[in-house]
Amino acid sequence: MSEKFELSGEQTHQEGQINQDELILQQQRQIQQEISESTPLVGELESISSLNAEYSSDEVYLQKIKDLASKYKFVRRTRPDGNCFFRGFSYGYIEKLLSNKDEFKTFYTLAENSKSSLVELGFPQFTVEDFYDTFMEVLKRISDMPTLEESKRELHQLFNEQGYSDYMVVYLRLLTSGQLQREKDFYSCFIEGDRTVIDFCHQEVEPMYKESDHIHIMAACSAMNTGVRVVYMDRGNNKQVTEHDLPEGSTPYVHLLYRPGHYDILYPN
Amino acid sequence: MAGMSPSERRLQKELMSLMKEPPPGVSVDVDLAEQNLLQWIVHMEGVAGTLYEGESFQLQFKFTNKYPFDSPEVTFIGNNIPVHPHVYSNGHICLSILTDDWSPALSVQSVCLSIVSMLSSCKEKKRPSDNAFYVKTCSKNPKKTKWWYHDDSV
Structure with a gap:
């Protein structure tokens, strides 16, 4: 690490962009703060069906949650940070x-x-x-x-x-x-x-x-x-959630639910 | 070190280490840092054989109580701001580890080493092309600039 190489670079601003910077950063910080305040770093155990609330009218997801519930008992949410x-x-x-x-x-x-x-x-x-x-x-x-x-x-x-x-x-x-x-x-x-x-x-x-x-x-x-089993749940067309064991071929010890951009912990039946 | 917050403890540790084993050409104003652990002045000598040989510079480090999770705010201060394509005439530095690529495993020492190496690899002394516009309109705190890093050749 002593030879750490960083990107340093000439920095370009388009006209009128600079005054936006502070606004953008401020907004990002505000969003970050709202997320932080509403989600504990690691939550309590919740039933798999508690996920339904996030997808009340989304058949694709509801179907997949049903599939997930046949394999897992609980989910423990983590802060999306x-x-x-x-x-x-x-x-x-x-x-x-x-x-x-x-x-x-x-x-x-x-x-x-x-x-x-x-x-x-x-x-x-x-x-x-x-x-x-x-x-x-x-x-x-x-x-x-x-x-x-x-x-x-x-x-x-x-x-x-x-x-x-x-x-x-x-x-x-x-x-x-x-x-x-x-x-x-x-x-x-x-x-x-x-x-x-x-x-x-x-x-x-x-x-x-x-x-x-x-x-x-x-x-x-x-x-x-x-080893970890990552269970993918997205809007893809198949009715079931997709499982990936990482590294490939390993015995899964920890199970994680992946929804685009976020991981939560799963507990098998 | 009882009664210190984690960030103060970490800074105190870094200060001792920088005092004992400073990188070549780098020295920290210990008295000033001990008076206020959240604001340091670091002296830096231009490396022999580079465009900055014989020059000396001052860097200001400002820390928050969230250090090392928050990056330090680092600017050149004083009457000799290095003329360099990534250093604005107001002392702001365009270096990704000071914002986007900061990691809590970095330190004042690694920031100093990066800045020394950034200066040493310079081939032509000149200001960033948008210097005049940036200096006029930027925030006082360079961390409030949304930097756009696009050139890693210098």
């Missing part, structure tokens, strides 16, 4: 690990060793440390709880405190970026245009609020040594 994949995935993964002490321990060890491997890749020790420390603190606080129920409550509480939740998101973004860079020959095939894997990481993975695509999911799963 561009971090939803990272937040939802880490929440879902840690929550599932809690019910198996051995698996949790294996993951804890993997997480413990992750800082040094990021530093070896050239990430600055000193900023990585900040996020790593909080990540480990959260894992420790959750696993120190005497019962599974209390652990889950602690997880939910910490993931809804911005100070902890966003640190978890940043650290997972860094782990994902590290994985992409470690296997850059493989991942370069998935990047459109002439951007390098490093550029892609600096522009689309490491910054907060940048949305996630297949490539982020594959790398995040690899970094955490797990």
Whole structure:
């Protein structure tokens, strides 16, 4: 990362555009704020049929929700702030690990060793440390709880405190970026245009609020040594939802609902 | 460091590191930063062998209590603003990591390194083509400009 290359560029303004800038940014901030205020970072469990309310007269979606309900019991919504994949995935993964002490321990060890491997890749020790420390603190606080129920409550509480939740998101973004860079020959095939894997990481993975695509999911799963099933629900004509296991052929451990632009957590029957 | 907010803790840590191991040609005004952790002045020397050899510059860093999630506001100040295609005469800098591509894993140090490298790779000292118009109409805070990054060759 010491040779970080950024786009810097001559910046052009069309006549009359400048005064618009502040207005556009102000409006974006306002929209952002409204979203933030109306959705918790990670919500409570809700029944699959609670999704119906969003599509009251949309037959395509209603049909698909019916299909979804035959496979899944609950959905847990995440805040649509561009971090939803990272937040939802880490929440879902840690929550599932809690019910198996051995698996949790294996993951804890993997997480413990992750800082040094990021530093070896050239990430600055000193900023990585900040996020790593909080990540480990959260894992420790959750696993120190005497019962599974209390652990889950602690997880939910910490993931809804911005100070902890966003640190978890940043650290997972860094782990994902590290994985992409470690296997850059493989991942370069998935990047459109002439951007390098490093550029892609600096522009689309490491910054907060940048949305996630297949490539982020594959790398995040690899970094955490797990698999995700993404269930697609869109306006496409088929009557059923479409399932994708990432990385291909892996056993799904976490299930996510994808609707264009957004991920929520799913709980199988 | 008890009683500090997370952003203050992080800034304090960065300040110590920048004091102890500053990148070549970069130094932070420690006294000023210690008086107010949310506003720093960084001195920067033009690198030998580049168009800016022998010149010195001052950068102002302003932070909010949401740092490092919010990017710092970084501008050149003082009477020597580098003449560069991405630096406006009012000190505003067009650099994507200061807005769109900012990441909490970046730091004052990495911003300084990027600016040093941006200056060092310059082949012709000139102002951005829309300098006069921009300087007249822009907001005081460069983060309020919706930048359009289209040239990564300089």
